[in-house]
Amino acid sequence: MTLLTVAGLHVRGPEGRDLVSDVSFTLDAGERLGLIGESGSGKSMTALAIMGLTPPGMTVSGSVVFDAPGLDRSLDRTEVVGAGERRLTSLRGRATSTVFQEPLTALDPLMRVGRQVAEPLRRRRGLRGRALRAAVTAALEEVRLADPERIARAYPHEISGGQRQRVAIAMAIACDPALLIADEPTTALDVTVQADVLALLDGLVEERGMALLFISHDLAVVSRIAERVIVLKDGAAVESGSAGDVVNAPRHPYTRDLVGSARRLDGALDGALDGAIDWRTP
Numbered sequence: 001m002t003l004l005t006v007a008g009l010h011v012r013g014p015e016g017r018d019l020v021s022d023v024s025f026t027l028d029a030g031e032r033l034g035l036i037g038e039s040g041s042g043k044s045m046t047a048l049a050i051m052g053l054t055p056p057g058m059t060v061s062g063s064v065v066f067d068a069p070g071l072d073r074s075l076d077r078t079e080v081v082g083a084g085e086r087r088l089t090s091l092r093g094r095a096t097s098t099v100f101q102e103p104l105t106a107l108d109p110l111m112r113v114g115r116q117v118a119e120p121l122r123r124r125r126g127l128r129g130r131a132l133r134a135a136v137t138a139a140l141e142e143v144r145l146a147d148p149e150r151i152a153r154a155y156p157h158e159i160s161g162g163q164r165q166r167v168a169i170a171m172a173i174a175c176d177p178a179l180l181i182a183d184e185p186t187t188a189l190d191v192t193v194q195a196d197v198l199a200l201l202d203g204l205v206e207e208r209g210m211a212l213l214f215i216s217h218d219l220a221v222v223s224r225i226a227e228r229v230i231v232l233k234d235g236a237a238v239e240s241g242s243a244g245d246v247v248n249a250p251r252h253p254y255t256r257d258l259v260g261s262a263r264r265l266d267g268a269l270d271g272a273l274d275g276a277i278d279w280r281t282p
């Protein structure tokens with residue numbers, strides 16, 4: 001079942017430059033798609049357009065349709081481009097939710113972690129009191145945080161970067177979104193923590209049957225978690241295919257460059273990110 005259909009998506013910047021040019025793809029329920037490209041290639045802008053969150057001054061055209069029957073009748077076949085804020089608000093959280101690179105952007109520094117995780121659970125599931133507290137603990141346990149009660153009482157600065165990203169993931173999946181968008185979710189983390197957080201996302205997406213749009217400049221990371229990838233360059237899709245094909249037989253020169261630098265990086269890390277792809281194969 002097709003969950004998301006992006007067709008002819010364009011995002012034009014305030015000064016008239018095309019930041020995203022004619023990007024089209026579909027994503028099935030439960031499918032994992034990677035969006036890859038170097039910095040400035042339009043990955044984040046594509047994700048923001050999918051959520052109807054492009055910054056003011058941008059012009060978005062084309063079509064972004066969510067079709068998530070079973071979630072809510074009012075969300076069947078929802079067109080994001082041109083939709084009003086009310087419709088977009090009901091899409092966010094239920095149809096789609098996002099984890100960003102820097103967990104501190106998702107977290108309020110002045111509010112204890114538990115209250116922040118409680119917010120989407122209270123709002124969307126109507127939980128209160130003891131049931132709400134139990135749901136917060138369960139949400140923190142689900143993202144494999146040891147000692148969830150202590151984490152719930154902490155302020156964001158009192159826990160580590162990896163723990164904060166786990167909290168951000170717990171908040172993003174609190175309302176069971178059909179699609180999780182992860183925009184460079186491990187880029188700000190230490191390499192060892194990166195691997196743990198990636199494994200956590202992998203497991204959660206699998207268990208919940210969520211679709212995943214995984215955005216990264218790092219082909220090694222994307223090919224570990226995504227089945228299919230789209231390569232973006234200067235806002236346009238230059239190549240797409242299964243993760244294995246794109247890594248092992250890149251067609252576009254730009255993709256070949258990306259694969260080459262991923263191999264070199266992986267060699268330098270001495271297999272710290274070894275995954276399904278054998279980067280050392282010539």
Ligand SMILES: Nc1ncnc2c1ncn2[C@@H]1O[C@H](COP(=O)(O)OP(=O)(O)OP(=O)(O)O)[C@@H](O)[C@H]1O
Pocket residue numbers: 013014019037038039040041042043044045046055217
């Ligand atoms: N608020 C903005 N106003 C104008 N141009 C912007 C704005 N935000 C981003 N851009 C431009 O849009 C283009 C695409 O940016 P985008 O953030 O989507 O790239 P990206 O591939 O996600 O890169 P990164 O990995 O660095 O986030 C870039 O040329 C960038 O300079």
